[in-house]
Amino acid sequence: MTKTFAAPVITARQLLDQWQGHRRLTRRVIAAFPEKDLFEFSIGGMRPFAQMAEEMIKMGGPGVRGVATGIWEHQEWRDLQYKTKDELLKAWDETTETIEETWNKIPAYRFQDIDAAFGQYEGVLYSTILYFIDNEIHHRGQGYVYLRALGIEPPAFFMR
DSSP states (O other), X not given: OXXXXXXXXXXXXXXXXXXXXXHHHHHHXXXXXXXXXXXXXXXXXXXXXXXXXXXXXXXXXXXXXXXXXXXXXXXXXXXXXXXXXXHHHHHHHHHHHHHHHHHTTSOGGXXXXXEEETTTEEEEHHHHHHHHHHHHHHHHHHHHHHHHHTTOOOOOTTOO
């Protein structure tokens, strides 16, 4: 008799690699904006892309730390902390490093734990991580619309 073992559909490392691929692409979207438009341009009452990117920064690093530890550091996402494109990209890169470093400290069982991310989003933690990724994709799509409206070709979405 041949024994078979259940394997996960995706490993924790593969999930992180997907997220980091999205982060590389979103970074290229940030970099594609002229600095003034990054902080000022909007359509239909949506926020400028710099504010969306800052939200992703303030969700990503503290979010992965919360998944790892159960301690959710809430940051105000509407207050714009970064004033230049260089500051924003530096913070983006630092957050990417934080995600990479902290990910390796997440105990395997935590992915299945139920927790209230930032005291708001109660659910199983792998789903919370997927929410972080979905939120980034959603805002990056808004960035693509902005870039096209500005006459700028956005980065190829499949080049992660």
